[in-house]
Amino acid sequence: MAQHLAELDGLFLALADPTRRAVIHRLGHGPASVSDLAREATMTLPSFMKHVRMLESNGLIHTAKSGRVRTCVLNREQFAVVEGWLSQQRRLWEERTDRLENFVTTPRKDPA
Template identity: 45%
Template sequence: MAKHDPHLDLLFHALSDPTRRMMLNRLARGPAPVTELAGPTGLRLPTILRHLSVLEEAGLVATQKDGRVRSCAFQPQAMQPMTDWLDEQRKVWEARLDRLDDYVMNLMKEREK
C-alpha cells in the first residue's frame, strides 16, 4: 500500500472547488481583501469565509486582519507536496507506458518473422 499523506487530501480537496481555484488565481497576482475575493463569485460573505477556511486549512492561503479588513495571501510553497506526488505518479505511468511500448514492439517484430 502506498504511503498515505493526509495533507495531500487537504490540498486536493481545497483545489477541487472552482470557487476556491478562482480565489487562488486572484491571489496569485498578490494579496487581496476578502471582499475583493467575494465580489466576482456572487456568494455571500459567510460562504466565502468557509471557502477561505478550507484554503487556510490546506496551507494555501494565509489571512491577516488589519482593523476591519481581512486580507488574504497565496502561499505557493504549500503546493509542493502535491507537485512532488504528481511527479512521482508521472514517473510511474511513464515507466508503465514505456514497458507497454516495448511489449507491443516485440509483438510486432515476432509477427513479422
C-alpha cells in the same frame, strides 16, 4: 506516510471547488482582501468565508487582519506537495507506458 496522504487529500479537496480555484487564481496575481475576493463570488460573505477557511486550513493561503481588513496571500510553497505527488504519478505512468511500448515493439520468437 499516512500524514502526508491526509495532507494531500486536504489539498485536493480544497482545490476541487471552482470558487476556491478562482480564489487561488486571483491570489496568483498578488494579495487581496477578503471583501475584494468575495465581490467576485456569487454568494454571501459568510458562505465565502467557509471557502477562505478551507484554503487556509489546508495551507494554500495565509490571512492577516489589519484593522477591519483581512488580507489573503497565496502560500506557493504548499503547492510543492501537489507538484511532488503529480511528478511521482507522471514517472510511474511513463515507466508503465515505456514497458508497454517495449512489449509491443519487441519481436517475439514463435514457439515451434
